[in-house]
Amino acid sequence: MESNTHQHLKHQALLWLKAKMTDLCATEVKFVVQRRKRTADAVGINMKRKEARIVEVKASRSDFLRDEVLQGELGYDAVAAYAYILTPAGLLKKEEVPERYGLLEIDEYDNIKVIKRPVKNKKPKLKLETLIKRTGRAATNAFLFQQESKLSRDKTNGAFEKKALAHLVRITCAQCKKRNSYVIAPDAEEITCAVKTCGHKIEVHKGRPFHVTSYNEDFLKQLSQVAEQKNIYVVEDPVSKEKNVSDQRTS
Structure with a gap:
């Protein structure tokens, strides 16, 4: 690097x-x-x-x-x-x-x-x-x-890239020609255009995807901690949730 x-x-x-x-x-x-x-x-x-x-x-x-x-x-x-x-x-x-x-x-x-x-x-x-x-x-x-980076700069410097659960990308809709940001799964093949008056289905690989950053489990945990401190909401760890359900069934 x-x-x-x-x-x-x-x-x-x-x-x-x-x-x-x-x-x-x-x-x-x-x-x-x-x-x-x-x-x-x-x-x-x-x-x-x-x-x-x-x-x-x-x-x-x-x-x-x-x-x-x-x-x-x-x-x-x-x-x-x-x-x-x-x-x-x-x-x-x-x-x-x-x-x-x-x-x-x-x-x-x-x-x-x-x-x-x-x-x-x-x-x-x-x-x-x-x-x-x-x-x-x-x-x-x-x-x-540089023009793309003005809107797509990764301010996390790739801090949450490892074992990513989701990616933040910028994609262009072939129908309305609008370019927007989307959070997608790593294996996502299709998304719905974010423009309300459009709603066109976009094939990810054809929408000139520009990878901005990624989010992994560490990001979710940190987000959950901040949310709790702010009394907004809690993003529950899916792994912990599954374990709790299993424990309840056992008891």
Whole structure:
């Protein structure tokens, strides 16, 4: 799972590239070079100069040392005009950085400084048009994801995912085109549209489901405790309820 530090550094790399490249920038850009799949942390395109720059983020030394792509023949330096490694200040020495890569350092105030300049690749192995397409696709996907996330952000950070009893998802109705939130069972195949004037049956897998979060037995127990404190209602644990009924029959 990506750390908060790595996410933050990627965003700062994007801002730095935007200031340098101006035209098109995106994070998590996926591409294939000579049948090898790659995902660049941040890519910037300058249409006028017809060049691309890639920034690979490293939040720790261990992350840097285990990255075989940086040391390989088909690394990020092979597909862009310029390639950089962005790290927290003092993480790497200039002599540790692969030959054609530049080194960027970021301080605690998010100021980025060029420590080592990259060597220009005059003949990238990937066409600029291909990188433009891939970067544009990544930028579009990021925008659409952000729009969806405004309504679908999981504020529990997956705290109740384990052995989930139900999922909170956002689904679009094919009839009224409204997108709403629904609590569904993990194996649910069909739900009824929440719009009162519609009531259309929605096939879950066709409604562009976006998983927001999940709820398990721990969630029900905590909800029950809060409900009791507020004197609202009690969500009875189905397992305990079954046990109580069994005990009553025995007695």
